[in-house]
Amino acid sequence: MFSKKSPEIVLADGDDTVGFGVMLSDLIKQNLKSNPRKMIPFNLMNRLRSKIVIEAPDAEVTITLCFGDGKLTVKNGADPKAKVRIIADSDVILELSGVRVVAGLPWIWDEVGKAMLQRMFKREVKVRGIADRPISMLLLLNLVSVK
Numbered sequence: 001m002f003s004k005k006s007p008e009i010v011l012a013d014g015d016d017t018v019g020f021g022v023m024l025s026d027l028i029k030q031n032l033k034s035n036p037r038k039m040i041p042f043n044l045m046n047r048l049r050s051k052i053v054i055e056a057p058d059a060e061v062t063i064t065l066c067f068g069d070g071k072l073t074v075k076n077g078a079d080p081k082a083k084v085r086i087i088a089d090s091d092v093i094l095e096l097s098g099v100r101v102v103a104g105l106p107w108i109w110d111e112v113g114k115a116m117l118q119r120m121f122k123r124e125v126k127v128r129g130i131a132d133r134p135i136s137m138l139l140l141l142n143l144v145s146v147k
Contacts, residue, residue: 007032007042008071020056020090021063021074027097028072028143041139046070050136051082056090065140084129084136092125100147104138 009025011017017025032038045067055062055078064079065072078085086093099116100107107113119125130137 007039010071010073012066012073012075016076017074018061018063018076020054020059020061021076023094024054024063024065024144025072025074027094027146031097031143031146038143041142042067042072043070045072045136045139045143048136048139050084050133050139051079052136052140053078053082053085054093055085055087056093057087058089058091061090082129083133084127084140086125086127088119088125092119096141097144097146099141099145101142101145104142106138106141 009029049068052065062078064075064082066075098112100110108117127137
């Protein structure tokens with residue numbers, strides 16, 4: 001049902017990939033390597049052919065994570081076909097990796113979870129398209145979380 005081979009993560013723009021894209025792809029690679037169970041959300045995102053735009057206005061960076069064909073492709077810029085868009089400062093986006101995931105859902109009962117929830121209410125983290133594609137957002141959180 002799911003691929004057992006090691007995941008392929010491709011930087012579409014090669015050496016011209018923005019540093020934020022490289023950092024996020026390295027985080028996902030490391031998470032997949034250190035926790036083989038993370039292959040489940042990786043494979044599900046591939047089956048869904050998820051595309052997620054991540055925009056960090058403070059760094060003037062926008063990237064798109066494109067899942068499909070058994071791989072993740074990180075592209076510079078926004079893919080107009082992406083249904084989910086995360087907008088937050090770069091440090092806040094990286095803080096998503098600290099959100100604990102329990103039974104596939106973000107744990108909002110510890111300090112990190114509460115802080116992230118507060119940031120969302122304050123609109124410091126905006127997630128557009130979450131109502132249409134909540135599964136893609138939850139799977140991404142599962143992939144980037146180191147906990």
